[in-house]
Amino acid sequence: MSELVINISNIISPLCYSILRIEPYSSCSFRCIYCYARWYREGNEVKPRFNSLISFRTVARKIKERKLRIIPFRLATLSDPFQPLELKVKMSRGILKIALSNNIPLIINTKSDLILHEEISKLILKLNDKNLILLQISISTLDDGKAKILEPRAPSPSKRLDVVEFFSKENVPVAIRFQPFIPGTSDYPNLDHIISQFKDAGARHLIVESIRLTRREIREWESNLNIKLENWEPYQLSIPSGLEDLALYRLSHTLREKLFNRLMSIAKKYGLTFATCKEGYFHLHTSSDCCGISLLNQEKCILRPTLNEVYKLVKEHGPLSIEDIVNYLNEMDLLLGDKLNPYPKRIKKPLRNHEKKFIAILKNNRILSHVTPSLTYIDGLIRLKHSSY
Numbered sequence: 001m002s003e004l005v006i007n008i009s010n011i012i013s014p015l016c017y018s019i020l021r022i023e024p025y026s027s028c029s030f031r032c033i034y035c036y037a038r039w040y041r042e043g044n045e046v047k048p049r050f051n052s053l054i055s056f057r058t059v060a061r062k063i064k065e066r067k068l069r070i071i072p073f074r075l076a077t078l079s080d081p082f083q084p085l086e087l088k089v090k091m092s093r094g095i096l097k098i099a100l101s102n103n104i105p106l107i108i109n110t111k112s113d114l115i116l117h118e119e120i121s122k123l124i125l126k127l128n129d130k131n132l133i134l135l136q137i138s139i140s141t142l143d144d145g146k147a148k149i150l151e152p153r154a155p156s157p158s159k160r161l162d163v164v165e166f167f168s169k170e171n172v173p174v175a176i177r178f179q180p181f182i183p184g185t186s187d188y189p190n191l192d193h194i195i196s197q198f199k200d201a202g203a204r205h206l207i208v209e210s211i212r213l214t215r216r217e218i219r220e221w222e223s224n225l226n227i228k229l230e231n232w233e234p235y236q237l238s239i240p241s242g243l244e245d246l247a248l249y250r251l252s253h254t255l256r257e258k259l260f261n262r263l264m265s266i267a268k269k270y271g272l273t274f275a276t277c278k279e280g281y282f283h284l285h286t287s288s289d290c291c292g293i294s295l296l297n298q299e300k301c302i303l304r305p306t307l308n309e310v311y312k313l314v315k316e317h318g319p320l321s322i323e324d325i326v327n328y329l330n331e332m333d334l335l336l337g338d339k340l341n342p343y344p345k346r347i348k349k350p351l352r353n354h355e356k357k358f359i360a361i362l363k364n365n366r367i368l369s370h371v372t373p374s375l376t377y378i379d380g381l382i383r384l385k386h387s388s389y
Helices: 050-063 091-102 119-129 144-150 155-167 191-201 217-220 253-269 307-317 320-333 346-360 364-372
Strands: 073-075 105-111 132-140 172-180 205-210 210-212 232-234 248-251 275-276 377-378 381-384
Touching: 050 091, 050 346, 073 091, 073 248, 091 119, 105 217, 119 132, 119 155, 132 155, 144 155, 144 248, 155 191, 155 248, 191 253, 205 253, 210 217, 248 253, 253 275, 307 320, 307 381, 346 364, 364 377, 364 381
Parallel strands: 073 105, 105 132, 132 172, 172 205, 205 275
Antiparallel strands: 210 248, 232 248, 377 381
Protein backbone atom coordinates (compact mmCIF):
# COMPACT_ATOMS: atom_id res chain seq x y z
CA MET A 1 0.00 0.00 0.00
CA SER A 2 1.29 3.48 -0.87
CA GLU A 3 2.34 5.59 2.12
CA LEU A 4 0.19 8.37 0.62
CA VAL A 5 -3.03 6.34 0.83
CA ILE A 6 -4.83 5.11 3.95
CA ASN A 7 -4.99 1.32 4.11
CA ILE A 8 -7.96 -0.64 2.78
CA SER A 9 -10.55 -1.72 5.35
CA ASN A 10 -14.24 -2.54 5.72
CA ILE A 11 -14.77 0.92 7.24
CA ILE A 12 -12.47 3.23 5.29
CA SER A 13 -12.97 1.84 1.77
CA PRO A 14 -16.77 2.28 1.60
CA LEU A 15 -17.11 5.40 3.74
CA CYS A 16 -14.18 7.81 3.32
CA TYR A 17 -13.50 10.34 0.59
CA SER A 18 -10.24 11.71 1.98
CA ILE A 19 -8.10 8.59 1.86
CA LEU A 20 -5.08 10.42 0.43
CA ARG A 21 -2.80 11.49 3.27
CA ILE A 22 0.54 13.05 4.15
CA GLU A 23 1.95 12.03 7.53
CA PRO A 24 4.67 14.53 8.52
CA TYR A 25 5.46 12.93 11.90
CA SER A 26 5.86 9.38 13.18
CA SER A 27 3.91 9.93 16.41
CA CYS A 28 2.16 12.63 18.41
CA SER A 29 3.26 14.46 21.56
CA PHE A 30 -0.26 15.49 22.61
CA ARG A 31 -0.86 12.05 24.21
CA CYS A 32 -4.66 12.08 24.05
CA ILE A 33 -5.77 9.11 26.13
CA TYR A 34 -8.44 8.05 23.61
CA CYS A 35 -6.18 8.32 20.56
CA TYR A 36 -7.22 5.84 17.83
CA ALA A 37 -3.80 6.05 16.19
CA ARG A 38 -2.15 4.34 19.16
CA TRP A 39 -3.08 1.02 17.52
CA TYR A 40 -1.30 1.92 14.28
CA ARG A 41 1.84 3.80 15.31
CA GLU A 42 5.16 2.22 16.19
CA GLY A 43 6.40 3.77 19.43
CA ASN A 44 5.85 7.21 20.94
CA GLU A 45 8.96 9.04 19.82
CA VAL A 46 8.06 11.87 17.47
CA LYS A 47 10.27 11.94 14.38
CA PRO A 48 9.90 13.72 11.02
CA ARG A 49 8.85 11.45 8.17
CA PHE A 50 10.90 12.91 5.31
CA ASN A 51 9.88 10.17 2.87
CA SER A 52 6.27 11.29 3.19
CA LEU A 53 7.19 14.81 2.11
CA ILE A 54 9.31 13.53 -0.78
CA SER A 55 6.54 11.23 -2.00
CA PHE A 56 3.96 14.01 -1.80
CA ARG A 57 6.18 16.39 -3.79
CA THR A 58 6.65 13.78 -6.54
CA VAL A 59 2.94 12.97 -6.83
CA ALA A 60 1.86 16.61 -6.57
CA ARG A 61 4.12 17.63 -9.46
CA LYS A 62 2.80 14.84 -11.67
CA ILE A 63 -0.81 15.79 -10.89
CA LYS A 64 -0.06 19.40 -11.84
CA GLU A 65 1.85 18.45 -15.00
CA ARG A 66 -0.99 16.19 -16.16
CA LYS A 67 -3.61 18.83 -15.25
CA LEU A 68 -5.58 16.36 -13.14
CA ARG A 69 -8.24 16.99 -10.54
CA ILE A 70 -7.57 15.19 -7.28
CA ILE A 71 -9.16 14.07 -4.03
CA PRO A 72 -7.96 16.51 -1.34
CA PHE A 73 -4.95 15.22 0.56
CA ARG A 74 -5.36 14.99 4.32
CA LEU A 75 -2.71 16.49 6.58
CA ALA A 76 -2.54 14.27 8.70
CA THR A 77 -4.29 11.11 10.04
CA LEU A 78 -2.04 9.51 12.68
CA SER A 79 -0.52 12.54 14.39
CA ASP A 80 -1.15 16.26 14.71
CA PRO A 81 0.64 18.12 11.89
CA PHE A 82 1.32 21.17 14.12
CA GLN A 83 2.73 19.70 17.30
CA PRO A 84 5.76 21.37 18.96
CA LEU A 85 8.41 19.64 16.79
CA GLU A 86 6.99 21.58 13.82
CA LEU A 87 8.64 24.74 15.20
CA LYS A 88 12.04 23.13 14.63
CA VAL A 89 11.77 20.87 11.57
CA LYS A 90 8.96 22.61 9.62
CA MET A 91 7.66 19.46 7.94
CA SER A 92 4.05 20.64 7.68
CA ARG A 93 5.15 24.00 6.35
CA GLY A 94 7.01 22.16 3.62
CA ILE A 95 3.84 20.27 2.74
CA LEU A 96 1.81 23.50 2.63
CA LYS A 97 4.36 25.00 0.23
CA ILE A 98 4.22 21.96 -2.06
CA ALA A 99 0.41 22.09 -2.11
CA LEU A 100 0.49 25.82 -2.87
CA SER A 101 2.97 25.59 -5.76
CA ASN A 102 1.14 22.62 -7.32
CA ASN A 103 -2.48 23.70 -6.67
CA ILE A 104 -3.25 20.63 -4.55
CA PRO A 105 -6.32 20.87 -2.26
CA LEU A 106 -5.64 20.07 1.41
CA ILE A 107 -7.69 19.14 4.45
CA ILE A 108 -5.91 20.00 7.69
CA ASN A 109 -7.04 18.25 10.86
CA THR A 110 -5.51 19.69 14.03
CA LYS A 111 -5.95 20.48 17.72
CA SER A 112 -3.02 22.87 17.70
CA ASP A 113 -2.91 26.64 18.06
CA LEU A 114 0.58 26.57 16.51
CA ILE A 115 -1.32 26.93 13.25
CA LEU A 116 -1.62 30.63 14.19
CA HIS A 117 2.16 31.01 13.86
CA GLU A 118 2.72 33.82 11.34
CA GLU A 119 4.64 31.75 8.79
CA ILE A 120 2.07 28.92 8.92
CA SER A 121 -1.03 31.12 8.86
CA LYS A 122 0.33 33.06 5.88
CA LEU A 123 0.70 29.84 3.89
CA ILE A 124 -2.83 28.78 4.83
CA LEU A 125 -4.23 32.13 3.75
CA LYS A 126 -2.37 31.89 0.42
CA LEU A 127 -3.89 28.45 -0.13
CA ASN A 128 -7.27 29.89 0.78
CA ASP A 129 -6.85 32.58 -1.88
CA LYS A 130 -7.04 29.65 -4.33
CA ASN A 131 -9.81 27.96 -2.30
CA LEU A 132 -7.51 24.98 -1.70
CA ILE A 133 -7.69 24.65 2.10
CA LEU A 134 -10.23 23.23 4.54
CA LEU A 135 -9.49 23.37 8.26
CA GLN A 136 -10.95 20.75 10.57
CA ILE A 137 -10.45 21.60 14.23
CA SER A 138 -10.88 18.62 16.57
CA ILE A 139 -12.73 19.20 19.84
CA SER A 140 -14.00 16.48 22.18
CA THR A 141 -15.16 18.82 24.96
CA LEU A 142 -15.32 22.57 25.56
CA ASP A 143 -14.51 22.11 29.26
CA ASP A 144 -10.82 23.00 29.66
CA GLY A 145 -10.58 20.94 32.86
CA LYS A 146 -11.98 17.78 31.29
CA ALA A 147 -9.81 18.33 28.23
CA LYS A 148 -6.69 18.51 30.41
CA ILE A 149 -7.39 14.94 31.53
CA LEU A 150 -8.32 13.62 28.08
CA GLU A 151 -5.72 15.56 26.06
CA PRO A 152 -2.97 16.36 28.59
CA ARG A 153 -0.49 18.04 26.23
CA ALA A 154 -2.83 19.52 23.63
CA PRO A 155 -3.86 23.20 23.54
CA SER A 156 -7.07 23.90 25.46
CA PRO A 157 -10.47 23.87 23.70
CA SER A 158 -10.75 27.62 24.30
CA LYS A 159 -7.51 28.14 22.35
CA ARG A 160 -8.87 25.94 19.57
CA LEU A 161 -11.97 28.10 19.35
CA ASP A 162 -9.60 31.08 18.96
CA VAL A 163 -8.12 29.26 15.94
CA VAL A 164 -11.61 28.75 14.47
CA GLU A 165 -12.43 32.41 15.00
CA PHE A 166 -9.17 33.72 13.50
CA PHE A 167 -9.40 31.73 10.28
CA SER A 168 -13.16 32.06 9.84
CA LYS A 169 -12.74 35.85 9.97
CA GLU A 170 -10.27 35.43 7.09
CA ASN A 171 -12.98 33.49 5.17
CA VAL A 172 -11.13 30.19 5.48
CA PRO A 173 -13.70 27.35 5.62
CA VAL A 174 -13.56 25.73 9.05
CA ALA A 175 -15.28 22.55 10.22
CA ILE A 176 -15.46 21.29 13.78
CA ARG A 177 -14.63 17.62 14.24
CA PHE A 178 -16.69 16.94 17.37
CA GLN A 179 -14.78 13.80 18.12
CA PRO A 180 -14.47 11.52 19.76
CA PHE A 181 -17.92 12.21 21.14
CA ILE A 182 -17.84 11.01 24.75
CA PRO A 183 -21.21 10.79 26.54
CA GLY A 184 -21.19 12.72 29.81
CA THR A 185 -18.17 14.75 28.68
CA SER A 186 -18.65 16.05 25.15
CA ASP A 187 -22.23 17.10 25.92
CA TYR A 188 -21.32 19.05 29.10
CA PRO A 189 -23.00 21.39 30.05
CA ASN A 190 -25.44 20.95 27.12
CA LEU A 191 -25.29 20.44 23.37
CA ASP A 192 -27.22 23.55 22.40
CA HIS A 193 -24.77 25.77 24.27
CA ILE A 194 -21.77 23.97 22.78
CA ILE A 195 -22.88 24.13 19.16
CA SER A 196 -23.86 27.79 19.56
CA GLN A 197 -20.22 28.44 20.54
CA PHE A 198 -19.02 26.59 17.44
CA LYS A 199 -21.28 28.80 15.35
CA ASP A 200 -20.23 32.01 17.12
CA ALA A 201 -16.59 31.16 16.44
CA GLY A 202 -17.37 30.93 12.72
CA ALA A 203 -17.51 27.20 11.99
CA ARG A 204 -19.50 26.23 8.89
CA HIS A 205 -19.69 22.45 9.21
CA LEU A 206 -20.00 19.94 12.07
CA ILE A 207 -18.60 16.40 11.87
CA VAL A 208 -19.22 13.87 14.65
CA GLU A 209 -17.73 10.48 15.46
CA SER A 210 -18.49 8.55 18.63
CA ILE A 211 -15.89 7.21 21.03
CA ARG A 212 -14.49 3.71 20.53
CA LEU A 213 -13.06 1.88 23.52
CA THR A 214 -12.01 -1.56 24.61
CA ARG A 215 -14.30 -3.28 27.11
CA ARG A 216 -11.60 -2.84 29.74
CA GLU A 217 -11.54 0.91 29.08
CA ILE A 218 -15.35 1.11 29.23
CA ARG A 219 -15.23 -0.30 32.74
CA GLU A 220 -12.47 2.14 33.71
CA TRP A 221 -14.43 5.10 32.31
CA GLU A 222 -17.82 3.92 33.56
CA SER A 223 -18.32 6.66 36.17
CA ASN A 224 -17.77 9.36 33.53
CA LEU A 225 -19.60 7.68 30.66
CA ASN A 226 -22.70 6.76 32.66
CA ILE A 227 -23.57 4.11 30.07
CA LYS A 228 -23.90 0.46 30.96
CA LEU A 229 -21.75 -2.13 29.19
CA GLU A 230 -24.81 -3.68 27.53
CA ASN A 231 -25.37 -0.38 25.68
CA TRP A 232 -22.17 -0.89 23.70
CA GLU A 233 -21.67 -3.06 20.61
CA PRO A 234 -18.58 -4.49 18.88
CA TYR A 235 -16.86 -2.17 16.42
CA GLN A 236 -15.43 -5.19 14.58
CA LEU A 237 -17.63 -7.68 12.77
CA SER A 238 -16.19 -10.57 14.74
CA ILE A 239 -14.14 -10.88 17.92
CA PRO A 240 -11.83 -13.86 18.47
CA SER A 241 -12.65 -15.90 21.56
CA GLY A 242 -10.65 -14.80 24.58
CA LEU A 243 -9.96 -11.30 23.22
CA GLU A 244 -13.26 -9.68 24.21
CA ASP A 245 -11.64 -7.25 26.66
CA LEU A 246 -9.10 -6.07 24.07
CA ALA A 247 -11.51 -5.65 21.14
CA LEU A 248 -13.02 -2.27 20.28
CA TYR A 249 -16.61 -1.36 21.12
CA ARG A 250 -18.80 1.59 20.15
CA LEU A 251 -22.08 2.98 21.44
CA SER A 252 -25.09 0.94 20.34
CA HIS A 253 -26.82 1.86 17.10
CA THR A 254 -29.92 3.06 18.99
CA LEU A 255 -27.91 5.44 21.19
CA ARG A 256 -25.78 6.73 18.33
CA GLU A 257 -28.73 7.42 16.05
CA LYS A 258 -30.60 9.35 18.75
CA LEU A 259 -27.45 11.29 19.56
CA PHE A 260 -26.64 12.09 15.93
CA ASN A 261 -30.22 13.05 15.19
CA ARG A 262 -30.14 15.54 18.06
CA LEU A 263 -26.80 16.95 16.94
CA MET A 264 -28.08 17.31 13.38
CA SER A 265 -31.17 19.20 14.57
CA ILE A 266 -29.14 21.61 16.71
CA ALA A 267 -26.55 22.15 13.96
CA LYS A 268 -29.37 22.93 11.53
CA LYS A 269 -30.83 25.40 14.05
CA TYR A 270 -27.54 27.31 14.08
CA GLY A 271 -26.95 27.13 10.34
CA LEU A 272 -24.16 24.53 10.33
CA THR A 273 -24.17 21.61 7.91
CA PHE A 274 -23.84 18.20 9.58
CA ALA A 275 -22.31 14.81 8.86
CA THR A 276 -21.05 11.73 10.68
CA CYS A 277 -17.52 10.36 10.23
CA LYS A 278 -17.08 6.63 9.62
CA GLU A 279 -20.57 6.02 11.02
CA GLY A 280 -22.67 5.75 7.83
CA TYR A 281 -25.76 7.67 9.00
CA PHE A 282 -26.34 9.19 5.57
CA HIS A 283 -30.03 9.82 6.24
CA LEU A 284 -28.98 12.38 8.86
CA HIS A 285 -26.40 14.22 6.75
CA THR A 286 -27.24 17.75 5.63
CA SER A 287 -24.07 18.23 3.56
CA SER A 288 -23.16 16.81 0.18
CA ASP A 289 -20.10 15.07 1.63
CA CYS A 290 -18.96 14.23 5.17
CA CYS A 291 -15.62 16.09 5.24
CA GLY A 292 -16.79 19.46 3.90
CA ILE A 293 -14.95 19.07 0.58
CA SER A 294 -17.77 20.95 -1.17
CA LEU A 295 -16.29 24.09 0.43
CA LEU A 296 -13.11 23.70 -1.66
CA ASN A 297 -12.24 24.60 -5.27
CA GLN A 298 -14.29 22.17 -7.36
CA GLU A 299 -12.14 22.82 -10.44
CA LYS A 300 -9.26 21.20 -8.56
CA CYS A 301 -11.21 18.57 -6.58
CA ILE A 302 -12.79 15.29 -7.51
CA LEU A 303 -14.26 12.68 -5.17
CA ARG A 304 -14.02 8.90 -5.13
CA PRO A 305 -17.31 6.93 -4.81
CA THR A 306 -18.53 6.01 -1.34
CA LEU A 307 -21.72 4.61 0.16
CA ASN A 308 -22.91 8.21 0.42
CA GLU A 309 -23.31 8.26 -3.38
CA VAL A 310 -25.00 4.87 -3.28
CA TYR A 311 -27.46 6.14 -0.68
CA LYS A 312 -28.31 9.15 -2.85
CA LEU A 313 -28.80 6.96 -5.94
CA VAL A 314 -31.11 4.52 -4.16
CA LYS A 315 -33.03 7.38 -2.58
CA GLU A 316 -33.57 8.89 -6.02
CA HIS A 317 -34.17 5.78 -8.14
CA GLY A 318 -35.40 3.16 -5.66
CA PRO A 319 -33.77 -0.26 -5.10
CA LEU A 320 -30.85 -0.86 -7.49
CA SER A 321 -28.71 -3.80 -8.56
CA ILE A 322 -24.94 -3.63 -8.07
CA GLU A 323 -24.53 -3.41 -11.86
CA ASP A 324 -26.90 -0.44 -12.08
CA ILE A 325 -25.10 1.31 -9.21
CA VAL A 326 -21.69 0.84 -10.85
CA ASN A 327 -23.08 2.16 -14.14
CA TYR A 328 -24.52 5.23 -12.44
CA LEU A 329 -21.27 5.86 -10.57
CA ASN A 330 -19.26 5.66 -13.80
CA GLU A 331 -21.52 8.31 -15.33
CA MET A 332 -21.00 10.65 -12.38
CA ASP A 333 -18.15 13.10 -11.80
CA LEU A 334 -16.23 10.66 -9.61
CA LEU A 335 -12.76 9.14 -9.64
CA LEU A 336 -13.13 5.44 -10.46
CA GLY A 337 -12.64 2.85 -13.20
CA ASP A 338 -10.82 4.05 -16.31
CA LYS A 339 -10.75 7.61 -14.95
CA LEU A 340 -7.90 6.48 -12.69
CA ASN A 341 -5.62 5.63 -15.63
CA PRO A 342 -3.74 8.96 -15.91
CA TYR A 343 -2.95 9.22 -12.20
CA PRO A 344 0.51 8.54 -10.69
CA LYS A 345 1.09 4.88 -9.90
CA ARG A 346 1.78 5.61 -6.21
CA ILE A 347 -1.86 6.51 -5.69
CA LYS A 348 -3.56 4.84 -8.67
CA LYS A 349 -3.04 1.23 -7.59
CA PRO A 350 -4.20 1.67 -3.97
CA LEU A 351 -7.20 3.73 -5.14
CA ARG A 352 -8.18 0.84 -7.43
CA ASN A 353 -7.89 -1.56 -4.50
CA HIS A 354 -10.13 0.66 -2.38
CA GLU A 355 -12.65 0.68 -5.22
CA LYS A 356 -12.63 -3.13 -5.43
CA LYS A 357 -13.19 -3.38 -1.68
CA PHE A 358 -16.02 -0.85 -1.87
CA ILE A 359 -17.82 -2.86 -4.61
CA ALA A 360 -17.29 -6.12 -2.73
CA ILE A 361 -18.90 -4.67 0.38
CA LEU A 362 -22.00 -3.71 -1.62
CA LYS A 363 -22.52 -7.43 -2.26
CA ASN A 364 -22.05 -8.49 1.36
CA ASN A 365 -25.06 -7.52 3.47
CA ARG A 366 -23.39 -8.61 6.71
CA ILE A 367 -20.61 -6.07 6.23
CA LEU A 368 -22.84 -3.45 4.59
CA SER A 369 -25.32 -3.45 7.48
CA HIS A 370 -22.47 -3.20 9.98
CA VAL A 371 -20.91 -0.25 8.15
CA THR A 372 -24.10 1.76 7.57
CA PRO A 373 -27.62 1.70 9.04
CA SER A 374 -28.85 3.58 5.96
CA LEU A 375 -28.58 0.75 3.38
CA THR A 376 -29.20 -2.98 3.04
CA TYR A 377 -28.61 -5.60 0.33
CA ILE A 378 -31.58 -7.97 -0.12
CA ASP A 379 -32.55 -10.20 -3.07
CA GLY A 380 -29.81 -8.79 -5.28
CA LEU A 381 -30.78 -5.15 -4.71
CA ILE A 382 -29.42 -2.31 -2.58
CA ARG A 383 -32.28 -0.72 -0.63
CA LEU A 384 -32.79 2.06 1.91
CA LYS A 385 -32.86 0.97 5.52
CA HIS A 386 -32.96 3.40 8.40
CA SER A 387 -35.03 4.54 11.34
CA SER A 388 -37.11 7.70 11.26
CA TYR A 389 -37.40 10.33 13.95
